[in-house]
Amino acid sequence: xxxxxxxxxxxxxxxxxxxxxxxxxxxxxxxxxxxxxxxxxxxxxxxxxxxxxxxxxxxxxxxxxxxxxxxxxxxxxxxxxxxxxxxxxxxxxxxxxxxxxxxxxxxxxxxxxxxxxxxxxxxxxxxxxxxxxxxxxxxxxxxxxxxxxxxxxxxxxxxxxxxxxxxxxxxxxxxxxxxxxxxxxxxxxxxxxxxxxxxxxxxxxxxxxxxxxxxxxxxxxxxxxxxxxxxxxxxxxxxxxxxxxxxxxxxxxxxxxxxxxxxxxxxxxxxxxxxxxxxxxxxxxxxxxxxxxxxxxxxxxxxxxxxxxxxxxxxxxxxxxxxxxxxxxxxxxxxxx
Amino acid sequence: xxxxxxxxxxxxxxxxxxxxxxxxxxxxxxxxxxxxxxxxxxxxxxxxxxxxxxxxxxxxxxxxxxxxxxxxxxxxx
Amino acid sequence: xxxxxxxxxxxxxxxxxxxxxxxxxxxxxxxxxxxxxxxxxxxxxxxxxxxxxxxxxxxxxxxxxxxxxxxxxxxxxxxxxxxxxxxxxxxxxxxxxxxxxxxxxxxxxxxxxxxxxxxxxxxxxxxxxxxxxxxxxxxxxxxxxxxxxxxxxxxxxxxxxxxxxxxxxxxxxxxxxxxxxxxxxxxxxxxxxxxxxxxxxxxxxxxxxxxxxxxxxxxxxxxxxxxxxxxxxxxxxxxxxxxxxxxxxxxxxxxxxxxxxxxxxxxxxxxxxxxxxxxxxxxxxxxxxxxxxxxxxxxxxxxxxxxxxxxxxxxxxxxxxxxxxxxxxxxxxxxx
Numbered sequence: 214x215x216x217x218x219x220x221x222x223x224x225x226x227x228x229x230x231x232x233x234x235x236x237x238x239x240x241x242x243x244x245x246x247x248x249x250x251x252x253x254x255x256x257x258x259x260x261x262x263x264x265x266x267x268x269x270x271x272x273x274x275x276x277x278x279x280x281x282x283x284x285x286x287x288x289x290x291x292x293x294x295x296x297x298x299x300x301x302x303x304x305x306x307x308x309x310x311x312x313x314x315x316x317x318x319x320x321x322x323x324x325x326x327x328x329x330x331x332x333x334x335x336x337x338x339x340x341x342x343x344x345x346x347x348x349x350x351x352x353x354x355x356x357x358x359x360x361x362x363x364x365x366x367x368x369x370x371x372x373x374x375x376x377x378x379x380x381x382x383x384x385x386x387x388x389x390x391x392x393x394x395x396x397x398x399x400x401x402x403x404x405x406x407x408x409x410x411x412x413x414x415x416x417x418x419x420x421x422x423x424x425x426x427x428x429x430x431x432x433x434x435x436x437x438x439x440x441x442x443x444x445x446x447x448x449x450x451x452x453x454x455x456x457x458x459x460x461x462x463x464x465x466x467x468x469x470x471x472x473x474x475x476x477x478x479x480x481x482x483x484x485x486x487x488x489x490x491x492x493x494x495x496x497x498x499x500x501x502x503x504x505x506x507x508x509x510x511x512x513x514x515x516x517x518x519x520x521x522x523x524x525x526x527x528x529x530x531x532x533x534x535x536x537x538x539x540x541x542x543x544x545x546x547x548x549x550x
Numbered sequence: 551x552x553x554x555x556x557x558x559x560x561x562x563x564x565x566x567x568x569x570x571x572x573x574x575x576x577x578x579x580x581x582x583x584x585x586x587x588x589x590x591x592x593x594x595x596x597x598x599x600x601x602x603x604x605x606x607x608x609x610x611x612x613x614x615x616x617x618x619x620x621x622x623x624x625x626x627x
Numbered sequence: 628x629x630x631x632x633x634x635x636x637x638x639x640x641x642x643x644x645x646x647x648x649x650x651x652x653x654x655x656x657x658x659x660x661x662x663x664x665x666x667x668x669x670x671x672x673x674x675x676x677x678x679x680x681x682x683x684x685x686x687x688x689x690x691x692x693x694x695x696x697x698x699x700x701x702x703x704x705x706x707x708x709x710x711x712x713x714x715x716x717x718x719x720x721x722x723x724x725x726x727x728x729x730x731x732x733x734x735x736x737x738x739x740x741x742x743x744x745x746x747x748x749x750x751x752x753x754x755x756x757x758x759x760x761x762x763x764x765x766x767x768x769x770x771x772x773x774x775x776x777x778x779x780x781x782x783x784x785x786x787x788x789x790x791x792x793x794x795x796x797x798x799x800x801x802x803x804x805x806x807x808x809x810x811x812x813x814x815x816x817x818x819x820x821x822x823x824x825x826x827x828x829x830x831x832x833x834x835x836x837x838x839x840x841x842x843x844x845x846x847x848x849x850x851x852x853x854x855x856x857x858x859x860x861x862x863x864x865x866x867x868x869x870x871x872x873x874x875x876x877x878x879x880x881x882x883x884x885x886x887x888x889x890x891x892x893x894x895x896x897x898x899x900x901x902x903x904x905x906x907x908x909x910x911x912x913x914x915x916x917x918x919x920x921x922x923x924x925x926x927x928x929x930x931x932x933x934x935x936x937x938x939x940x941x942x943x944x945x946x947x948x949x950x951x952x953x954x955x956x957x958x959x960x961x962x963x
Contacts, residue, residue: 552963553885553886553888553961553962553963555882555885555886572882572883572885572886573878573879573881573882573885574818574819574877574878574879574882575809575816575817575818575820575879575882575883575886576816576817576818577815577816577817577886595886596962597962
């Protein structure tokens with residue numbers, strides 16, 4: 214049986230806890246494009262870098278994005294070069310920074326799926342309510358369900374079941390995944406992140422497959438009510454609207470991006486700080502796209518553990534804390550076997 | 551995308567902000583996504599916000615379920 | 628002193644510098660320092676071998692819960708000398724002060740160094756100070772060099788670990804790194820965690836006495852236990868496996884690591900010691916550690932095997948085995 218775990222945090226949980234060794238040989242786990250950092254396009258990183266190069270701008274970002282390579286540089290390299298790039302744990306920290314630095318424009322790089330988008334939306338609303346005029350967000354946010362649709366439609370991708378992301382589902386609930394079962398007959402289980410949770414998810418998938426069922430089940434009941442979090446979804450809808458988004462290594466998946474609505478234009482970084490980065494360019498030889506779609510395993514990439522290592526990553530899968538390649542490299546034997 | 555950890559709400563303050571305890575570490579988080587959360591509740595915290603109120607009892611349920619599974623035995627168990 | 632901040636003139640060698648040394652440094656170091664102010668200190672050293680170490684400290688912020696750059700500078704070098712099995716005796720100290728540094732801060736740092744030196748039983752015998760322009764230093768950079776004496780026959784090295792050896796750890800992991808990050812801008816959270824910065828030479832002396840065949844000591848500072856064990860495994864050409872359930876770590880460190888996405892094996896410590904001992908001396912060594920200052924939480928956390936050489940593993944609470952990886956670059960807080 215071949216299952217795909219879609220969430221980067223699952224990739225790490227599986228690798229870190231040696232779960233592949235615990236599972237029977239008949240079950241194969243592939244890693245999918247569930248790491249929002251990994252699927253952030255070169256163009257988005259290049260844009261974030263351009264913001265940092267504008268005078269009077271402080272770029273704030275989650276730590277995850279710092280070392281991800283863009284076409285020519287990374288936020289970490291820009292910071293080393295003297296640009297004002299700061300790591301924050303929460304968008305609220307970026308808001309507080311904007312309050313303390315009225316003479317600067319604070320641009321927050323918004324990356325993440327539906328777990329994170331609502332709190333960026335909440336941050337924008339707080340900025341609006343307090344009349345902050347030096348805070349804006351560059352939204353590279355993406356949504357998961359339609360991307361899963363693209364995956365199951367992809368002839369190169371052969372999965373018999375999906376391990377669905379636990380915390381994204383805390384927000385969106387069961388409904389958005391229904392089409393996977395009803396239109397594509399792909400069994401799916403919403404799974405949590407402790408090793409025990411992952412094993413339970415895999416067990417429930419195996420059970421569905423052997424019983425000939427295709428349903429959306431929740432293994433992670435303690436974190437995911439079937440209806441998700443309506444307050445959070447309302448926040449997303451209020452501040453963002455769907456747009457097309459480019460998933461690195463996969464291409465444009467229509468309707469999977471989140472753009473800031475016109476009513477909140479004052480907090481849209483592209484409108485507050487116009488930038489024009491050079492056209493993006495892909496790195497020759499990088500096979501992140503195939504890894505992200507589960508077509509190849511990390512060690513099957515030509516560059517894995519050779520030209521591409523955590524010390525000098527070529528693509529995001531190796532540098533992101535949740536990237537499949539980084540997880541394989543770190544928690545197996547650095548690609549030696 | 552999913553580093554969210556369980557925390558216990560210790561006090562709820564003004565402007566939808568609350569103080570939570572994560573195994574002895576205290577932080578301020580926003581309740582904008584979980585306005586119904588109250589002191590004593592457990593919540594999942596992600597990037598400075600509570601994203602879901604959770605019931606700690608369910609955690610124990612999962613463990614019991616696993617112990618019934620024959621398939622997955624860690625070495626030596 | 629009339630001024631309350633450091634001026635460029637304080638580094639120029641003239642009267643202002645003279646006054647700084649007399650009134651601030653010598654006073655600050657007190658009985659842990661040296662009253663004579665010759666360019667070189669002349670020291671009585673017993674016959675035999677000397678161990679020497681140096682390190683430079685650039686921590687920011689200068690003051691953090693449980694310590695400051697001064698305590699780090701004394702304890703760090705004392706500990707480095709002690710890892711060779713030597714008894715640390717003397718320290719030199721070199722300061723690079725940034726123009727504009729409040730002298731009150733400098734005095735605090737010196738008092739801290741005084742207390743730490745007294746606790747370790749070492750004397751600060753010579754020093755130097757320079758001043759750089761505002762904007763060219765993080766307030767204070769400190770270098771300390773230390774020397775100590777080695778008893779005959781003591782020959783410890785990270786390359787001496789052998790299959791069958793036991794790995795001991797003197798106490799809880801991650802306290803320093805988390806205490807420092809808790810006050811970092813953009814990440815603030817509250818914790819009663821304090822840096823564990825401490826001199827461990829009394830602890831290493833006790834272990835050496837109880838377990839004379841100890842292979843090596845190593846203090847897991849930057850990069851945490853993961854860096855230390857990987858270095859030892861590489862140097863000795865052995866494999867090390869850590870039992871996760873045996874590792875002492877405070878719940879607040881776990882909580883903070885969970886929140887920030889940190890691996891507690893990679894978080895810095897400043898007052899912990901790893902000792903690798905032959906199995907038949909492990910009990911004696913552990914007891915000595917636990918009775919020594921700062922060793923009350925000591926535990927046997929793992930063992931050494933023959934292969935695969937150079938690898939470090941963790942046996943998780945779940946029963947599976949995974950690699951304990953070394954840090955690449957900085958550990959950054961993450962949400963993914």
